Amino acid sequence: xxxxxxxxxxxxDRQAFTSGVAELDKYLQHFAVQQSKKxxxxxxxxxxxxxxxxxxxxxxxxxxxxxxxQLDERTQQKLPRYPxxxxxxxxxxxxxxxxxxxxxxxxIGCAVERCLEARKYVAAYALVVDAKxxxxxxFYEHYGFTPCRDNPMTLYLSLGT
Ligand SMILES: CC(C)(COP(=O)(O)OP(=O)(O)OC[C@H]1O[C@@H](n2cnc3c(N)ncnc32)[C@H](O)[C@@H]1OP(=O)(O)O)[C@@H](O)C(=O)NCCC(=O)NCCS
Numbered sequence: 776x777x778x779x780x781x782x783x784x785x786x787x788d789r790q791a792f793t794s795g796v797a798e799l800d801k802y803l804q805h806f807a808v809q810q811s812k813k814x815x816x817x818x819x820x821x822x823x824x825x826x827x828x829x830x831x832x833x834x835x836x837x838x839x840x841x842x843x844x845q846l847d848e849r850t851q852q853k854l855p856r857y858p859x860x861x862x863x864x865x866x867x868x869x870x871x872x873x874x875x876x877x878x879x880x881x882x883i884g885c886a887v888e889r890c891l892e893a894r895k896y897v898a899a900y901a902l903v904v905d906a907k908x909x910x911x912x913x914f915y916e917h918y919g920f921t922p923c924r925d926n927p928m929t930l931y932l933s934l935g936t
Contacts, residue, residue, distance in 0.1 A: 776825075779885045782818040782833065784808050792830045794868035796907060802866055803833055810835075816865055819889070821882060832869040832878045834886045839863035841903055841931065845923035850933070854900070861931065862890045864904040883918055890934055901931040 780786070782803075789804045807818045821832040840858040843851050864886050869878035890902050904920060906912035906928045916922075920930035 776823070777821055777831070777881065778824050778827075779819050779821055780827075782807055782811060782820050786827065787820055787822070787830050788828045789830065792833070792868075793871050794832075795871040795874070796868060798907065799866055799868040803830070803868075807833070807835065819885065821869075821878060821885070830870065831873060832867075832882045834867040834882050835865040836886060836889060837863045837865055838897075838899075839903055841901070841923065841929075845925060845929070846901075846931065847921060847924070859900045860898055861901045861903045862893065862899050862934075864902055867904070879914060887932070887934075894934060899934060901933050903929060903931045905929050 782789075789807070792803050793800050803818075807816070810816045811818050816835045816837045818833055818835045820830045822829060823831060839861045841861055843854045843856055843859050846854070846859070867879070867882050867886065869882060887902060890899065893899070903923075904915055906915055912922070912928060912930065915930045918932070920932045923929040923931060
């Protein structure tokens with residue numbers, strides 16, 4: 776059974792994780808634990824409970840804000856003219872041995888679900904993400920994310936009302 780867990784260096788093998796994007800692997804191996812401890816981000820991993828040390832994928836979430844002017848015009852009209860509170864999907868990656876098997880979809884679903892849960896307590900209008908390349912941008916667009924006006928590599932997904 777697949778399970779989402781908080782990243783725990785004593786339980787999860789970060790070194791064996793490879794997504795095909797060196798920057799995302801390096802982040803998990805060298806920075807994710809430190810940044811979690813400092814309250815900069817929360818990192819959650821996906822594991823199979825039959826082999827719970829193996830990280831199948833991960834994502835990170837933090838608080839964020841975007842300028843209303845970055846959002847599409849119709850959305851802007853509905854919002855105040857000051858920075859809009861958001862969550863940031865800092866990083867998301869699936870193990871390269873399992874690309875195309877639905878892990879990316881599952882990771883996005885878990886991240887959005889966590890945001891919806893968190894915004895019961897702290898308001899946030901959208902989930903934003905910085906795509907690391909064109910393929911990643913297309914992946915997020917596939918899930919309904921909209922590119923920001925000034926920087927199309929930053930995308931947002933309205934979390935609804
Ligand atoms: C991007 C990534 C997370 C996708 O994960 P995955 O497990 O291969 O994707 P899935 O099998 O869950 O595919 C989910 C859906 O996304 C679509 N999809 C996958 N990659 C896509 C892409 N580059 N562009 C558009 N759609 C894409 C699939 O067709 C599938 O569509 P469906 O649900 O309608 O069938 C994975 O390829 C990865 O980790 N890549 C390296 C790291 C990376 O680029 N992360 C993005 C960080 S910015």
